[in-house]
Amino acid sequence: MGGYGDVQMIDENGIRVDGRGPADIRPITIETGVVPVADGSCRMTWGTNEAIVAVYGPMEAHPRKIQRQDRAVLDVAYNMAPFSTTDRMRPGFNRRSREVSKVTKDALESVVMLELYPRSKIRINIEIVSAEAGTRCVGLTAASVALADAGIPMTEMVVSVASGKINDIVVCDLNKEEDNYGEADLPMGILPNTGELVFLQMDGDLSQDEFKQAWQYNMDASKEIHKIMVDALRGNSS
Amino acid sequence: MNGGPVARPDSMTKGKRATGSRNHGRASLLVIPGEDLGDSEGKEPGHGVISTGGRLKAVKRGMLRDGGGAISVEPTHTTYFPRPGDLVIGYIEGCTNNLWFVELGAPFNAILPMSLGPGKIDFGGTRSVMDIGDAIICRIQEVEETHSSVVTMKGMGLRKIRSGVVEEVDPHLLGRLIGKGGESLRRMKEDTACRIVVADNGRMWIDGELDGILEVRRKLNELSSIAKGGGN
Amino acid sequence: MSIPIVPNLLRDHLSALAHSDERIDGRGQWEGRLLEVEHSILPRAEGSARVRMGDTIVLAGVKFQIMQPYPDRPNQGGLMCSAEVRPVAGRNWEAGPPSPESIELGRVVDRGIRESGCIDVDSLCIIPGEKAWQVILDLFAVSDDGNLFDAFALAGIVALRNATVPAERFEVGDDYPLGVSKSPIMCSYHKVGGRFVYDADSREELGGDERIHITLGDDDNVHSLQKGLKGIFTTDEFQEIMDNARKRTKEIREVMDSL
Structure with missing residues (x-):
C-alpha cells in the first residue's frame, strides 16, 4: 500500500481514473489450450495483467518425501517473468512468490478431489508474463480454468478477485495506479456457485462498513468472472 | 459438505469405450466442474459426477451422458490409470535381476516380475530378454489401492514389439x-x-x-x- | 531437466524414415514448421516478441537498466541475454536453479546476437565512465515441442528490433528506439535417423543424436556455432547444413522484415 497524499483518483461522480465505476472490474479474456504440450493450460488477461498457467499430471510425486499415501499433492509454483514488471524482476528465489504459491495451493487443494490420486502430484505452473495489480487473483483464477482444461476433478471452480480502498472510497479490482495509492486490499477466492471461500487475505485499513462493502463487491464480481470462465471452457472443446 | 462426495474410480467404464461415440440423435451438453446437474433422486452419479446434499454435480469438464439410470461426464482430457485386465503398451524403463519396470503413460510405473515375463528367463537375465527402451504389449494383472500395478506377458498376443x-x-x-x-x-x-x-x-x-x-x-x-x- | 527413456522403436523408425526421405510429421528434410511471429505483445517490456513454431512457443522481453560502464570501456553500455526454461514449458523441465540445458540455450543465443554487432554498444553510453544503458534480453519458454534454440534466437532479435529505450522513465532524456543495425538469424539442425534435418520437433530430438546451431548475419557472415549432444559428424555434412542455413536464414529474415 502506498502513501495517501492528495492524488485524486475518483471524481465527484464516482468515476475512476480509467473510467470505471466503483463496482466495475477491468476487462478479462480467457483462452484455454495455450500450452500445447501440457495436460491443461490457460491464458488469462485481466486489465494489463497476463498469466499463463500449465497443468501437468497427475504424475508420481517426487521427491518421495512430499508423497502422501492417502491423497495427491498440488505442486503450485507462482512466478513472475523477468519482463513482467516495470523494473526487471530478477529470476530466482523470491519470498513473495513463495507465499503466493502457498496460498494458491491451499485454495486449490480445497476443491481438487485429491483423494482420487494417492501418492501423486499435480503440477500447476503459474507464470505472470505481465503484471499490473492483483496478479495473485489472476493466477488463482487462471489455475482453476487450467485444472478444468486438464480434466482434473474439482468440486467447484475458484474465482479470485480483490477489492480495495482509494481516497476513502471502496472500489472493486484496483488497477496499477489505484494500487499505488490504495489504502487497503482485500483479495478473496470464492466458489461462485455456493458463495463459500477458499482464499482470503487483507492488508491496509478498512472500517467494518467498508469491509462489508468490499466483501460484497468481491462476491458480485465473482459471478461475473465465473461466466467468462465458463464461456472459455465451453468454447474450447468438442 | 454433508455425507462427503461419492466418486467413481478415475477411468472410463468399459461399456462406453466399446460402443464408441454415442452422441447420436440428441444434443450433448458440455459441463464444467461445479455445475449443478439436477436432483439426485433416482439417478446414480457416474464418472465425473458426485452426489452431494441431494444434488448431482459435475466435477470434470466434458460431455454430459445420461444412460442406464446414471449421469456421467465423458471428459475432454484424461490421464490413463491402470485397471485389472486392461491391454496396455509399455516401455521398459528399468530392470533388476528378477523384474522389469514398465512405463505405461500412467502416473506410476508398473512391475513385470520375471515369473510373468515372456518364456523362461534365468535369474539375472532380464536385460538380455528385454532391454531398456523396448516396447511391450502386456496386460494389467493387478492394481493396488494406491495405484501400484503389476503387468503380465502370459497370454495371447502379449509380447515384445520388434517392428513398427x-x-x-x-x-x-x-x-x-x-x-x-x-x-x-x-x-x-x-x-x-x-x-x-x-x-x-x-x-x-x-x-x-x-x-x-x-x-x-x-x-x-x-x-x-x-x-x-x-x-x- | 529429466531425460525420458528413448524408445528403441522410435530410433528404428526414424532411421527407416530417413532412408525413405521422410520425416515423422510429414515434413521435408529442410522444411520448418509453421512459423508465427508477433511483436510488442508484453505491456511491461520495452520490447517484446512471441514466436510460435508448431507447438513450440516462446516469449522474449527487453528491459533496460542504468549501469556504471566497465572501467576498461567507459564509453560502452552492455547487453545481457538470459534464457529460462521453467517447468511450465514441459513435463521434463524441472524447478530449481537454471539447468545446464537452459544455460546453454541462453549463451548460444547471446553469442549470436552479441557477436553480430547488431547493437552499437557505444550508443548506449549516457555519461562516459558514469552511466550507460544495460540492455537485458530475457527469453522465456511457454511450450517446448523441440528446437527452442531457433525460437529463442528469433524472438530475441525481433524483441530487440522493436525495443524503445525508456529514457524518460529514468529521467535521462527522451525515449528513443533502440538501434539494431543487423539481423542475426539462427538455424538449428539435428541428426535424426543418420542424417541432419532442419527444425527438429520433440520426438526427433528424443530419438535423434547431435545438433548443430548456426547463426548467420545479413551478409552470410558466421556469428556463432555450437555443436551439442553426443554424436560425430563430417566436414561434408557440415557443409551441407551450412549451405542450407544460408537459404533458411534469408527466408526467416524476410519474414522478420515484413513485420
Missing part, C-alpha cells in the same frame, strides 16, 4: 478411433494394410509398410485436430 511404431492418442479419443462395433478401426486397417493394436492406455502399435504407417499417422493427426478444433 507406437503412437499415442488421448485415451478419451479411443472410442471415436475404434468406431461403432470397431468399424472405423477395421476400415483404417484395410485402407492402410497395417496391423493395428489399440491398447487401453491410449497407445497404438502400428506395423506394416512405411507408407501404410505414415497414412495411419496422418489419420490420427486428423482425429486429434478435429477433437481439438471443436468439431464433434
Whole structure:
C-alpha cells in the first residue's frame, strides 16, 4: 500500500481514473489450450495483467518425501517473468512468490478431489508474463480454468478477485495506479456457485462498513468472472 | 459438505469405450466442474459426477451422458490409470535381476516380475530378454489401492514389439478411433494394410509398410485436430 | 531437466524414415514448421516478441537498466541475454536453479546476437565512465515441442528490433528506439535417423543424436556455432547444413522484415 497524499483518483461522480465505476472490474479474456504440450493450460488477461498457467499430471510425486499415501499433492509454483514488471524482476528465489504459491495451493487443494490420486502430484505452473495489480487473483483464477482444461476433478471452480480502498472510497479490482495509492486490499477466492471461500487475505485499513462493502463487491464480481470462465471452457472443446 | 462426495474410480467404464461415440440423435451438453446437474433422486452419479446434499454435480469438464439410470461426464482430457485386465503398451524403463519396470503413460510405473515375463528367463537375465527402451504389449494383472500395478506377458498376443511404431492418442479419443462395433478401426486397417493394436492406455502399435504407417499417422493427426478444433 | 527413456522403436523408425526421405510429421528434410511471429505483445517490456513454431512457443522481453560502464570501456553500455526454461514449458523441465540445458540455450543465443554487432554498444553510453544503458534480453519458454534454440534466437532479435529505450522513465532524456543495425538469424539442425534435418520437433530430438546451431548475419557472415549432444559428424555434412542455413536464414529474415 502506498502513501495517501492528495492524488485524486475518483471524481465527484464516482468515476475512476480509467473510467470505471466503483463496482466495475477491468476487462478479462480467457483462452484455454495455450500450452500445447501440457495436460491443461490457460491464458488469462485481466486489465494489463497476463498469466499463463500449465497443468501437468497427475504424475508420481517426487521427491518421495512430499508423497502422501492417502491423497495427491498440488505442486503450485507462482512466478513472475523477468519482463513482467516495470523494473526487471530478477529470476530466482523470491519470498513473495513463495507465499503466493502457498496460498494458491491451499485454495486449490480445497476443491481438487485429491483423494482420487494417492501418492501423486499435480503440477500447476503459474507464470505472470505481465503484471499490473492483483496478479495473485489472476493466477488463482487462471489455475482453476487450467485444472478444468486438464480434466482434473474439482468440486467447484475458484474465482479470485480483490477489492480495495482509494481516497476513502471502496472500489472493486484496483488497477496499477489505484494500487499505488490504495489504502487497503482485500483479495478473496470464492466458489461462485455456493458463495463459500477458499482464499482470503487483507492488508491496509478498512472500517467494518467498508469491509462489508468490499466483501460484497468481491462476491458480485465473482459471478461475473465465473461466466467468462465458463464461456472459455465451453468454447474450447468438442 | 454433508455425507462427503461419492466418486467413481478415475477411468472410463468399459461399456462406453466399446460402443464408441454415442452422441447420436440428441444434443450433448458440455459441463464444467461445479455445475449443478439436477436432483439426485433416482439417478446414480457416474464418472465425473458426485452426489452431494441431494444434488448431482459435475466435477470434470466434458460431455454430459445420461444412460442406464446414471449421469456421467465423458471428459475432454484424461490421464490413463491402470485397471485389472486392461491391454496396455509399455516401455521398459528399468530392470533388476528378477523384474522389469514398465512405463505405461500412467502416473506410476508398473512391475513385470520375471515369473510373468515372456518364456523362461534365468535369474539375472532380464536385460538380455528385454532391454531398456523396448516396447511391450502386456496386460494389467493387478492394481493396488494406491495405484501400484503389476503387468503380465502370459497370454495371447502379449509380447515384445520388434517392428513398427507406437503412437499415442488421448485415451478419451479411443472410442471415436475404434468406431461403432470397431468399424472405423477395421476400415483404417484395410485402407492402410497395417496391423493395428489399440491398447487401453491410449497407445497404438502400428506395423506394416512405411507408407501404410505414415497414412495411419496422418489419420490420427486428423482425429486429434478435429477433437481439438471443436468439431464433434 | 529429466531425460525420458528413448524408445528403441522410435530410433528404428526414424532411421527407416530417413532412408525413405521422410520425416515423422510429414515434413521435408529442410522444411520448418509453421512459423508465427508477433511483436510488442508484453505491456511491461520495452520490447517484446512471441514466436510460435508448431507447438513450440516462446516469449522474449527487453528491459533496460542504468549501469556504471566497465572501467576498461567507459564509453560502452552492455547487453545481457538470459534464457529460462521453467517447468511450465514441459513435463521434463524441472524447478530449481537454471539447468545446464537452459544455460546453454541462453549463451548460444547471446553469442549470436552479441557477436553480430547488431547493437552499437557505444550508443548506449549516457555519461562516459558514469552511466550507460544495460540492455537485458530475457527469453522465456511457454511450450517446448523441440528446437527452442531457433525460437529463442528469433524472438530475441525481433524483441530487440522493436525495443524503445525508456529514457524518460529514468529521467535521462527522451525515449528513443533502440538501434539494431543487423539481423542475426539462427538455424538449428539435428541428426535424426543418420542424417541432419532442419527444425527438429520433440520426438526427433528424443530419438535423434547431435545438433548443430548456426547463426548467420545479413551478409552470410558466421556469428556463432555450437555443436551439442553426443554424436560425430563430417566436414561434408557440415557443409551441407551450412549451405542450407544460408537459404533458411534469408527466408526467416524476410519474414522478420515484413513485420
